[in-house]
């Protein structure tokens with residue numbers, strides 16, 4: 648019989664609130680014969696204050712034993728910016744080689760977009776997840792003088808680019824429109840940009856059915872607002888991918904509905920699923936957070952583990968829920984979770 652061993656990391660701020668609803672929907676959608684085992688981990692600000700730890704080798708060993716990880720969000724105003732983000736989240740993505748950071752954007756029927764008209768939005772950003780300016784390469788010198796210097800060096804390997812680009816081509820190939828857009832800034836970041844561009848074209852030889860496009864990241868932000876229908880699959884570097892996926896969320900239903908997967912395609916390590924948003928300290932503890940992004944992330948998790956029918960049911964329930972929102976009063980986090988759990 649089938650089973651899922653799931654590591655659950657609620658984290659900080661609204662993380663706990665949205666993960667509770669995500670798990671509620673997961674429990675509701677799974678058939679009786681699927682054994683779900685969850686283990687909760689207390690990573691985040693509270694543990695950091697109590698122990699000074701963010702993520703230890705022992706933590707990684709424990710996490711590795713699960714089939715997948717569900718994360719709420721990490722980051723808290725009481726901890727210096729970057730300590731948890733780097734020391735927990737990026738450390739985990741790197742340790743488990745989550746090089747495909749998958750961030751779909753779809754404007755569901757009946758959902759209002761801040762964009763004029765009702766544009767067709769259905770694209771997926773394949774964000775590189777282990778390299779770029781995220782590796783921590785850099786430092787400061789002459790600290791405390793007026794000649795202080797800070798560098799953040801973007802690391803780009805042919806190996807790392809090629810594997811994520813190939814993954815993106817394969818995803819484009821499997822979609823009806825078969826279009827892949829490389830987003831970079833090769834007019835300025837010529838070293839990394841030219842490597843990305845060269846590999847993008849070289850790997851494209853293997854995918855003759857996929858049409859390709861290139862946009863500088865600044866122009867990509869224009870088109871994401873004025874012509875989002877031009878995008879099908881986007882492949883991009885870690886930082887550009889971070890930025891454009893918040894924009895993508897904003898134009899396609901809001902940050903409250905944007906899901907993501909940090910995928911290790913080789914399955915050497917468990918993949919991690921999380922909403923695109925953060926811990927939202929401005930609304931934490933008020934039951935105002937929309938749990939839909941987490942619920943959709945649970946859907947991505949189920950799809951990753953081969954539970955296609957259950958993932959489809961989550962998507963269907965979310966579509967219906969979103970379509971029914973117009974003109975109705977806002978609901979609490981728990982009310983939305985209950986409604987989704989009741990309809991999957």
Ligand code: NAD
Pocket residue numbers: 661665719720721722723724732736902903904921922923924925926927928929930935936937938940
């Ligand atoms: P954020 O995504 O937490 O919040 C941005 C805005 O979106 C806020 O106004 C917030 O209220 C709103 N928002 C976010 N999620 C929402 C939801 N589910 N429903 C309704 N509104 C929602 O980004 P931020 O303010 O830049 O970051 C806050 C903290 O979270 C920081 O410490 C940051 O480093 C961290 N962060 C963590 C992750 C993660 O764990 N993956 C992602 C992004 C940011």
Ligand code: IPM
Pocket residue numbers: 722732733736737889923925
């Ligand atoms: C995200 C977040 C993270 C990122 C931060 C918190 C490290 O913004 O998941 O989008 O930049 O990847």
Ligand code: MN
Pocket residue numbers: 889890893923
């Ligand atoms: Mn982000």
